[in-house]
Amino acid sequence: MRLSSSSRQLIIISLSCLILAACNHFKAKDTNEKKSQVTGPKKKFTVKLPTDWIRKISDRKSVTASKDGSEYQLIRVSYLSHKKSFKTIKEKSNADMLPSELAELMIAKIRKSKLTRYARIIENKPASIGGKKGFRLKLSFKSPRGEKYLREVYGVTAKKGNYFIIYQAPAKRYFKQHKGDFNKTLESFRLSKKTKQF
Amino acid sequence: MHIFKVKSLFTLTSVLLTSLLFFQTSLALKSTSNFNEEYTSKLQEQALLDEAREFDKKKIKDNSIFTDKTVNQYLQSVMNKVYPEFKDKIRVRILNDPNLNALALYNGSIYFNLGLLARLDNEAQLATILAHEGAHFIHKHILHHRRKLKLESEIQVQKGAGDRAVDIAAKYLSGFSRDLERQADKYAFFRMKKAGYDIRQSPYAFKKMLAEAKANNSKQSGSFSSHPNLIERIASYNALILKHKSISGHIGKEAYLKNTQSMRIADLELNLSYARYGSLILILENKEQFVKYPAYAPYYLGEAYRQRNQQGDQTKSYLAYLDTINKVPNFAPSYRAIGIYYMKKKRYQDAKKSFIKFLALAPNHKDAAYVLQYLANIRNK
Ligand SMILES: [Zn+2]
Numbered sequence: 001m002r003l004s005s006s007s008r009q010l011i012i013i014s015l016s017c018l019i020l021a022a023c024n025h026f027k028a029k030d031t032n033e034k035k036s037q038v039t040g041p042k043k044k045f046t047v048k049l050p051t052d053w054i055r056k057i058s059d060r061k062s063v064t065a066s067k068d069g070s071e072y073q074l075i076r077v078s079y080l081s082h083k084k085s086f087k088t089i090k091e092k093s094n095a096d097m098l099p100s101e102l103a104e105l106m107i108a109k110i111r112k113s114k115l116t117r118y119a120r121i122i123e124n125k126p127a128s129i130g131g132k133k134g135f136r137l138k139l140s141f142k143s144p145r146g147e148k149y150l151r152e153v154y155g156v157t158a159k160k161g162n163y164f165i166i167y168q169a170p171a172k173r174y175f176k177q178h179k180g181d182f183n184k185t186l187e188s189f190r191l192s193k194k195t196k197q198f
Numbered sequence: 199m200h201i202f203k204v205k206s207l208f209t210l211t212s213v214l215l216t217s218l219l220f221f222q223t224s225l226a227l228k229s230t231s232n233f234n235e236e237y238t239s240k241l242q243e244q245a246l247l248d249e250a251r252e253f254d255k256k257k258i259k260d261n262s263i264f265t266d267k268t269v270n271q272y273l274q275s276v277m278n279k280v281y282p283e284f285k286d287k288i289r290v291r292i293l294n295d296p297n298l299n300a301l302a303l304y305n306g307s308i309y310f311n312l313g314l315l316a317r318l319d320n321e322a323q324l325a326t327i328l329a330h331e332g333a334h335f336i337h338k339h340i341l342h343h344r345r346k347l348k349l350e351s352e353i354q355v356q357k358g359a360g361d362r363a364v365d366i367a368a369k370y371l372s373g374f375s376r377d378l379e380r381q382a383d384k385y386a387f388f389r390m391k392k393a394g395y396d397i398r399q400s401p402y403a404f405k406k407m408l409a410e411a412k413a414n415n416s417k418q419s420g421s422f423s424s425h426p427n428l429i430e431r432i433a434s435y436n437a438l439i440l441k442h443k444s445i446s447g448h449i450g451k452e453a454y455l456k457n458t459q460s461m462r463i464a465d466l467e468l469n470l471s472y473a474r475y476g477s478l479i480l481i482l483e484n485k486e487q488f489v490k491y492p493a494y495a496p497y498y499l500g501e502a503y504r505q506r507n508q509q510g511d512q513t514k515s516y517l518a519y520l521d522t523i524n525k526v527p528n529f530a531p532s533y534r535a536i537g538i539y540y541m542k543k544k545r546y547q548d549a550k551k552s553f554i555k556f557l558a559l560a561p562n563h564k565d566a567a568y569v570l571q572y573l574a575n576i577r578n579k
Contacts, residue, residue: 089473090473091473096542098538098568098572099568099571100538100565100568101505104470104505105473107471108471108472108473111471111472111473112472112473117262117295118260118261118262118294119261120261124564124565125567125568126567126568126571133571141260141261142256142259142260142261146256146259146260
């Protein structure tokens, strides 16, 4: 609550440390691959990430690309089991959930995160993801430094888990500029042939 | 009320780093002989004021403030009644937060969570919390709290007990000590009485917190780690009441209900969006609380049951939607909700009728696109 600006910076640094630590834990691989096509964890999906984005990371749950290398400007595609998808809010999803119900859980998860607790939900609508019925959320929130960010979250449920595709960027500097890149990524999202869980 | 919850590794790390920074700063200050104690004290106060100002700035910007004028003006007027000598200087704001809490900053900014506000029954209960937070400000509790911890930590550092110093550092951003909380309670009680409120209402806010903690299975020690536990606080308020012969006074039930009407549904929606289904059910299953809500409130109860989805909850949600439709036939969200229930039960004709009714009543509703999708899904069924 009562933190000076230098303390806040220190907190941001410590947050970054924790994020990096988490990546190590998951044996993250900084792929830096030139090719854009990426296969998701456990070969659950394939997706094309923008070729000129400088950083691409994959771990046990997701693949992430960042235009400038920061964790605030990114595209992340992830697969999470029903048990793990909403662990932070102590809820479990299931394969029978409607897109609107999955979106409700995602909103609760967003509210649980300190960064997005007071996020404004701008849009909550049905969407098509890899040809399947899911949801699309658009939200805005302020970073710890007070900068406005926009985030889009797409989600779709399957037999054993959920697929989420996130695009996030500072509202003024990047969001519109790289939305085209994200749209291409979204359109390229496919379930692997092995996974016939929809 | 409490100030901080040290919940995650991140928070703890932040706390430790922040605290160590504060210590380094203070050691640096100490080693500079030009700074006498008085000057250091002024610096500390200035730092607290800066932090408070920054917190205010951030809260105003980040969508966390509940802005309804009537409710805000009402809370400010009650604060002014309790502390007339600080009229409008102790500034009350409402946070869009369903947790039962309130907090005071060093500059006199008071933040009252919507969740706590929605649980109160009358103005006297509201005055208790405002008087308590005002007491933290007037008695400079934040400054005392930090100074005490800094001193304790320095003693441990001198003794060479670094680990112990880090433990104390971790308390830096936690809540006040029991002594400070008791002092705030006592002073709040005195101010409530002086302002003419019924002092018998003073323990109720804490009773509600206790019920809430039980409903959410949250351990008291987690939410109120730095407070005397709730039972003890309720007992101490009861003891204070017993000491006073003249206990009657202003309760202000009607004024409270009238002026806070707009925030009650906002709080229900907030509870749903935070997946706090147990809290919402606790509120609306309580007959005394239920009467404070508009006639369409059972819809929210239905939503809480549907989303909690424990055994029997789906039937309870269905009955709550039916109840709402009976009471307020033009309240559109009930038809969307009951339509989904029918769809899941494969009662497709009932589902279609309900969805069509929803769209007729609220064609531009935020959920209309989903409803159109569901109608399309069951078109041929
Ligand atoms: Zn307190």
